[in-house]
Amino acid sequence: MNSVxxxxxxxxxxxxLRLDRISHTYGATNTFSDLGxxxxxxxxxxxxxxxxxxxxxxxxxxxxxxxxxxxxxxxxGQQVGSATFSLPAHQRRIGMVFQDYALFPHLSVRDxxxxxxxxxxxxxxxxxxxxxxxxxxxxxxxxAYPHELSGGQQQRVALARALAPQPDLLLLDEPFSxxxxxxxxxxxxxxxxxxxxxxxxAVLVTHxxxxxxxIADEIGVLHQGVIQQWDTAYNLYHEPANLFVAxxxxxxxxxxxxVVGAATLDIxxxxxxxxxxxxxASGCRVDVLVRPDDIVHxxxxxxxxxxxxxxxxxxxxxYTLQLASGTRVLSLIPSHHNHALGEKIGIRLEIDHVIAFxxxxx
Amino acid sequence: xxxxxxxHLPHPASRPAALLGRWFGGWxxxxxxxxxxxxxxxxxxxxxxxxxxxxxxxxxxxxxLPELLRNTFWLVAGVALGTGVLGTSLAWLTAVCEFPxxxxxxxxxxxxxxxxxxxxxxxxxxxxxYTGPLQSALRDLFGSSAWFPPIRSRGGVILVMxxxxxxxxxxxxxxxxxxxxxxxxxxxxxxGLSRWQGFFxxxxxxARPWLAAGIMLAMMExxxxxxxxxxxNYDTFTTxxxxxxxxxxxxxxxxxxxxxxxxxxxxLVLFEQAWRRGKRYHAVGRSQLSRLALSRRARLAACAYxxxxxxxxxxxxxxxxxxxxxxxxxxxFDARYPSFVWHxxxxxAMAALLVVSAALVLVYTVRLHRDWPTLFFSRLSTLGYAIPxxxxxxxxxxxxxxxxxxxxxLLKAGFGVDTGAVLRxxxxxxxxxxxxxxxxxxxxxxxxxxxxxxxxxEEAARxxxxxxxxxxxRVHLPLLRGGLLTGxxxxxxxxxxxxxxxxxxxxxxxxxxAVRIFEMTSEGQWxxxxxxxLALVVAGLLPVILLTRQSEA
Numbered sequence: 078m079n080s081v082x083x084x085x086x087x088x089x090x091x092x093x094l095r096l097d098r099i100s101h102t103y104g105a106t107n108t109f110s111d112l113g114x115x116x117x118x119x120x121x122x123x124x125x126x127x128x129x130x131x132x133x134x135x136x137x138x139x140x141x142x143x144x145x146x147x148x149x150x151x152x153x154g155q156q157v158g159s160a161t162f163s164l165p166a167h168q169r170r171i172g173m174v175f176q177d178y179a180l181f182p183h184l185s186v187r188d189x190x191x192x193x194x195x196x197x198x199x200x201x202x203x204x205x206x207x208x209x210x211x212x213x214x215x216x217x218x219x220x221a222y223p224h225e226l227s228g229g230q231q232q233r234v235a236l237a238r239a240l241a242p243q244p245d246l247l248l249l250d251e252p253f254s255x256x257x258x259x260x261x262x263x264x265x266x267x268x269x270x271x272x273x274x275x276x277x278x279a280v281l282v283t284h285x286x287x288x289x290x291x292i293a294d295e296i297g298v299l300h301q302g303v304i305q306q307w308d309t310a311y312n313l314y315h316e317p318a319n320l321f322v323a324x325x326x327x328x329x330x331x332x333x334x335x336v337v338g339a340a341t342l343d344i345x346x347x348x349x350x351x352x353x354x355x356x357x358a359s360g361c362r363v364d365v366l367v368r369p370d371d372i373v374h375x376x377x378x379x380x381x382x383x384x385x386x387x388x389x390x391x392x393x394x395x396y397t398l399q400l401a402s403g404t405r406v407l408s409l410i411p412s413h414h415n416h417a418l419g420e421k422i423g424i425r426l427e428i429d430h431v432i433a434f435x436x437x438x439x
Numbered sequence: 440x441x442x443x444x445x446x447h448l449p450h451p452a453s454r455p456a457a458l459l460g461r462w463f464g465g466w467x468x469x470x471x472x473x474x475x476x477x478x479x480x481x482x483x484x485x486x487x488x489x490x491x492x493x494x495x496x497x498x499x500x501x502x503x504l505p506e507l508l509r510n511t512f513w514l515v516a517g518v519a520l521g522t523g524v525l526g527t528s529l530a531w532l533t534a535v536c537e538f539p540x541x542x543x544x545x546x547x548x549x550x551x552x553x554x555x556x557x558x559x560x561x562x563x564x565x566x567x568x569y570t571g572p573l574q575s576a577l578r579d580l581f582g583s584s585a586w587f588p589p590i591r592s593r594g595g596v597i598l599v600m601x602x603x604x605x606x607x608x609x610x611x612x613x614x615x616x617x618x619x620x621x622x623x624x625x626x627x628x629x630x631g632l633s634r635w636q637g638f639f640x641x642x643x644x645x646a647r648p649w650l651a652a653g654i655m656l657a658m659m660e661x662x663x664x665x666x667x668x669x670x671x672n673y674d675t676f677t678t679x680x681x682x683x684x685x686x687x688x689x690x691x692x693x694x695x696x697x698x699x700x701x702x703x704x705x706x707l708v709l710f711e712q713a714w715r716r717g718k719r720y721h722a723v724g725r726s727q728l729s730r731l732a733l734s735r736r737a738r739l740a741a742c743a744y745x746x747x748x749x750x751x752x753x754x755x756x757x758x759x760x761x762x763x764x765x766x767x768x769x770x771x772f773d774a775r776y777p778s779f780v781w782h783x784x785x786x787x788a789m790a791a792l793l794v795v796s797a798a799l800v801l802v803y804t805v806r807l808h809r810d811w812p813t814l815f816f817s818r819l820s821t822l823g824y825a826i827p828x829x830x831x832x833x834x835x836x837x838x839x840x841x842x843x844x845x846x847x848x849l850l851k852a853g854f855g856v857d858t859g860a861v862l863r864x865x866x867x868x869x870x871x872x873x874x875x876x877x878x879x880x881x882x883x884x885x886x887x888x889x890x891x892x893x894x895x896x897e898e899a900a901r902x903x904x905x906x907x908x909x910x911x912x913r914v915h916l917p918l919l920r921g922g923l924l925t926g927x928x929x930x931x932x933x934x935x936x937x938x939x940x941x942x943x944x945x946x947x948x949x950x951x952x953a954v955r956i957f958e959m960t961s962e963g964q965w966x967x968x969x970x971x972x973l974a975l976v977v978a979g980l981l982p983v984i985l986l987t988r989q990s991e992a
Contacts, residue, residue, distance in 0.1 A: 140629060167632055
């Protein structure tokens with residue numbers, strides 16, 4: 078894995094944020110080691126991973142709340158963290174939106190937002206607070222207190238408070254995890270628009286891929302303290318770099334395949350062109366990732382599969398199908414095709430990207 | 440019984456429901472009677488404010504009152520400041536920072552709660568007074584010119600009371616800092632505040648409700664204190680009330696002094712309520728990835744500071760008590776000592792039983808009826824914790840004495856017998872005063888245990904046909920057991936340590952440990968007060984253990 082993953086060309090100017098092989102230890106255990114990525118100004122990056130993967134700790138290291146045990150962190154070209162040096166958090170010019178918002182219960186919304194605007198005179202302060210209230214759409218609630226607000230409103234206040242001092246980098250720690258699902262998606266898009274509009278550079282941490290997809294330009298999938306892949310949402314889904322990413326992002330199953338040519342392999346559903354892992358030659362066994370949208374319903378197809386289970390999802394059904402060999406696959410089929418359990422239906426493979434992984438006994 | 444099961448369902452017209460309505464009305468009447476125990480003395484004392492001034496009162500108000508007010512003001516202000524600084528700083532260190540011994544100090548710093556302030560007081564004087572070992576040693580070393588700050592001074596009382604009462608602030612502040620201390624610093628830092636700025640601009644303001652509650656408790660205790668100021672001969676309202684009654688034999692003057700003290704207390708209570716209104720602070724979330732790392736020097740300083748406070752407030756007083764106890768053990772551990780212990784234990788047990796029963800009535804009534812009169816009277820009856828024992832003693836003695844006179848007259852007229860005092864000089868006055876004073880101590884743990892019983896649990900029992908008394912006996916009582924026990928222990932220990940009510944209203948011959956301490960210390964025989972004091976400290980450890988358990992959980 079690259080120690081510094083970036084989508085941009087390496088010749089680009091110094092990125093706003095650069096983590097170079099950083100490690101963090103808590104007591105005797107390693108939270109993560111040799112973690113690295115960088116982020117250009119104005120981009121929104123995301124660390125995505127299951128809980129306990131170290132993503133929040135990584136964010137806290139960037140913020141300066143935790144010290145790293147090796148590696149370096151550069152912000153705006155300036156080194157802010159290394160094994161021996163840690164610029165205090167309050168001097169890093171970062172803003173942070175906490176998971177639980179951490180609003181000040183003793184201050185009004187207005188005073189919460191204006192809290193970080195020290196040094197500014199009264200006029201500027203008032204103006205900036207008004208501006209932010211406008212941006213997050215809370216104009217009428219300036220005098221309310223945090224406990225009088227709904228979860229979504231509190232979240233917006235937290236965002237406004239963090240944005241007010243115009244930080245170089247905004248950090249968001251699971252910002253939507255306390256909200257219900259419907260609100261989460263809407264607010265996610267809203268936050269993205271606000272960050273875009275303010276040309277804010279941000280790092281988001283989340284375990285929810287939909288949240289990551291909605292907000293981030295580039296996403297690092299973090300697992301066991303290692304960035305498995307740093308890429309766009311599209312590529313993570315369609316070109317996962319390894320089995321973990323393939324399993325973690327989206328739905329799908331792995332089915333066995335056999336290499337029959339330089340870029341061709343056979344799977345039970347037919348012969349497909351594929352990009353093969355380096356070690357694979359003809360006759361080699363691989364695992365192929367098949368997404369539910371790769372298998373379409375086709376009554377004319379000769380390939381038959383038995384319906385094992387189905388889940389209604391509104392526009393379509395997610396069918397679990399069993400092939401003749403017993404292999405199970407998932408298929409997303411428009412919901413007017415309502416088939417009974419046990420029924421045999423015709424299916425066809427319609428796949429653009431075939432992703433093959435080395436089989437363990439390759 | 441099954442028919443009566445419909446108690447809480449809306450069947451206003453049906454007969455069983457009406458019967459039950461009347462029955463539950465009984466709870467309310469009981470609760471009202473309980474609240475009278477606090478209400479009557481308050482009204483009696485306050486009404487004496489309006490009584491025309493006697494000669495004694497004129498003398499008191501001219502010559503004594505200004506000094507009382509001055510003394511009280513400085514004492515309360517000094518203790519508020521002292522406990523605030525000590526409690527807050529120690530809470531911050533143990534809750535948020537890391538230093539050698541932090542785990543130990545986080546519970547050990549609550550130990551001073553086990554020592555009644557008047558015990559710390561007489562130990563302090565015994566140690567530091569002109570004739571005490573420290574000053575004698577200094578004189579031996581440096582000659583008679585060695586200057587030493589006088590311990591029997593305003594500063595001395597404030598210091599002793601601060602050392603005895605800071606755990607209230609410490610306990611509450613620690614709770615606040617544990618839940619939000621480190622996080623509040625991080626929020627501050629993410630908005631450009633350094634740690635120091637963050638402490639003063641974020642952590643302190645956010646902990647304010649807790650700090651205020653702790654300091655308020657310390658101030659109430661200070662206003663109510665009798666033993667400590669008596670040891671120091673530092674005149675405040677409580678000692679003045681005692682002297683007016685037992686020195687000048689003017690119950691009226693005592694009541695008038697008490698009325699002013701009550702007004703001061705009520706002012707404090709109202710101030711607190713107004714200040715806290717509308718300020719429902721929520722925890723800001725926990726963040727305990729790591730504690731705040733201190734520099735080497737700061738770590739050592741923190742450890743030294745905590746050690747110093749613990750030594751001064753607990754270790755040294757207890758050691759001194761032990762040394763004195765050993766010295767006087769042979770002559771003091773005679774037949775009288777077990778009788779002091781027995782009186783203390785018997786009174787405490789009776790009071791605990793009464794208080795817990797009364798509190799249970801209140802708690803259950805509030806559970807059944809959430810209307811305003813019920814809530815109002817239950818709040819009122821737990822107000823007694825704020826009212827000094829001296830005031831309650833006066834306020835309960837006066838109506839009981841009046842009742843007694845009526846009874847005597849009645850019995851004489853009706854049966855021609857001269858009974859003499861019926862109620863006066865019995866345990867009744869004393870126990871009623873205890874109930875009034877410590878009802879809140881019993882009420883709070885039982886109430887919070889009751890709050891943990893959900894409405895759904897009750898409904899589940901009702902659904903199985905268990906209602907009324909059976910619901911109370913089979914669901915509430917077993918679930919309240921922990922709360923009842925805690926309440927009983929707290930009241931038991933509070934009564935053991937209680938001094939003014941016991942002193943002023945005890946029947947002849949009912950000398951307790953606290954009374955013994957008062958008698959010995961008022962003669963300056965510190966070492967002879969040590970043995971009873973030690974017994975109180977041992978008993979006092981019980982609630983401290985309860986508290987530490989709770990705050991660790």
